[in-house]
Amino acid sequence: MKSWRKAVVGTQATVGEAIAAIESGSIQVALVLDGSSRLLGIVTDGDIRRGLLRGIALSGLATDVMNPKPVSAPATLSRDERLHLMRQKFIKQLPLLDESGQLVEVETFDELLETPNYPNPVLIMAGGLGERLGALTQDRPKPMLSVGGRPLLETIVRNVVQQGFRNIFISVNYKAEMIVDHFGDGSALGAAIQYVRETERLGTAGALGMLPATPDLPMVVTNGDILTTINYGALLDFHNGTPAEATMAVREHKVHVPYGVVSASEGYLQTIREKPTESWFVSAGIYVVGRTAFDHVERGTRIDMPTVLERIVANKGRVAIYPIREYWLDIGRMEDFEQAHAEFHEVFL
Known part of the structure; x- marks a missing residue:
């Protein structure tokens, strides 16, 4: 899976910092986590554009533009179940959470369709x-x-x-x-x-x-x-x-x-x-x-x-x-x- 850690921002991150996280990360979204690594929301490029149209400045909080109820799934979900859910919900990123709501991984639709190949034994x-x-x-x-x-x-x-x-x-x-x-x-x-x-x-x-x-x-x-x-x-x-x-x-x-x-x-x-x-x-x-x-x-x-x-x-x-x-x-x-x-x-x- 692609590394999602560069896409993480905290609750005090600004919209500008969320944009930077989207650009530096590899999953095309920013992930808003609290101090316990629990997922609070997701920020997409579209969320930011809609926020700017509402008058929210780049110095405003990312939490003001994020989607606070993103689709997520338990980390125990199988590959096929993840793929089915993402197709059903028309999403390209799927946060995977543990039992306490902490973010474990982020699955991407493109990666699920790819066949990885590791030469390691x-x-x-x-x-x-x-x-x-x-x-x-x-x-x-x-x-x-x-x-x-x-x-x-x-x-x-x-x-x-x-x-x-x-x-x-x-x-x-x-x-x-x-x-x-x-x-x-x-x-x-x-x-x-x-x-x-x-x-x-x-x-x-x-x-x-x-x-x-x-x-x-x-x-x-x-x-x-x-x-x-x-x-x-x-x-x-x-x-x-x-x-x-x-x-x-x-x-x-x-x-x-x-x-x-x-x-x-x-x-x-x-x-x-x-x-x-x-x-x-x-x-x-x-x-x-x-x-x-x-x-x-x-x-x-x-x-x-x-x-x-x-x-x-x-x-x-x-x-x-x-x-x-x-x-x-x-x-x-x-x-x-x-x-x-x-x-x-x-x-x-």
């Missing part, structure tokens, strides 16, 4: 046992469990290909031939798939050391048991815009404590927080790794991705953090599997 790690799902994975790898009428791994591959990534590696171990037989060389899905065969389980990053060659371009790495609508291109663009050796996608995880939480010191009460909600960023199991990150992975050695990232930091390298607000579900437990079935057709077509 993608590694999907699909060699795990999925032991927490019990009998479901006795005769098949977890990524091959059916969700929404097709294997979970097929949804991941289709999503990756649809976003313009066709150079795909899949790491396999447990019941590997089931995966290889299903996907073959990937041509049926518009991909070129190669397999990284782990003769023993090498952890969540060991497959990096088994690739036929170290990629020249940053590689997108994702677990093979995740359902998500994350924009991999936006993630890659974010990584490329930093000096980081790797980027970790993270998801906010909230826990509501249904009691008063007591803080004490030396046996005496300090504070009481009544039924607080605690929040942390957790790993989303999706990464971008640059060429130098491969220096921290020994060939054929078991290693997990957190260890690779910790080694980068220990060597004074940088690991960027990319918060995702799109739909994301890690299918690790039976309740997650049931949730995936319940939500699949609401999120994926």
Whole structure:
């Protein structure tokens, strides 16, 4: 997607500043956000012209000419649903919002009609046992469990290909031939798939050391048991815009404590927080790794991705953090599997 950040203005921006934002941005509108990144309105060239005709000066507020009720959509909306909505509403820009109303991305009609093409490779790690799902994975790898009428791994591959990534590696171990037989060389899905065969389980990053060659371009790495609508291109663009050796996608995880939480010191009460909600960023199991990150992975050695990232930091390298607000579900437990079935057709077509 085109970068929309240059098109952002605040509530105190003038009409002249909105014009500058339209000209410097790439989406042909200015976006008016409040201090919490919530979308308040959109300013188009037509809005400005109509405002000037009403006598509003260039020094006037952009909020006086903006459309305060623009068409927007949840960030979880699928590509086809976005395209349908934009056609239905005759709009060329569609702001995508998270549950709190914060602007996550701006989709443009022209981009939806384009077929992107990223030369960067993608590694999907699909060699795990999925032991927490019990009998479901006795005769098949977890990524091959059916969700929404097709294997979970097929949804991941289709999503990756649809976003313009066709150079795909899949790491396999447990019941590997089931995966290889299903996907073959990937041509049926518009991909070129190669397999990284782990003769023993090498952890969540060991497959990096088994690739036929170290990629020249940053590689997108994702677990093979995740359902998500994350924009991999936006993630890659974010990584490329930093000096980081790797980027970790993270998801906010909230826990509501249904009691008063007591803080004490030396046996005496300090504070009481009544039924607080605690929040942390957790790993989303999706990464971008640059060429130098491969220096921290020994060939054929078991290693997990957190260890690779910790080694980068220990060597004074940088690991960027990319918060995702799109739909994301890690299918690790039976309740997650049931949730995936319940939500699949609401999120994926």
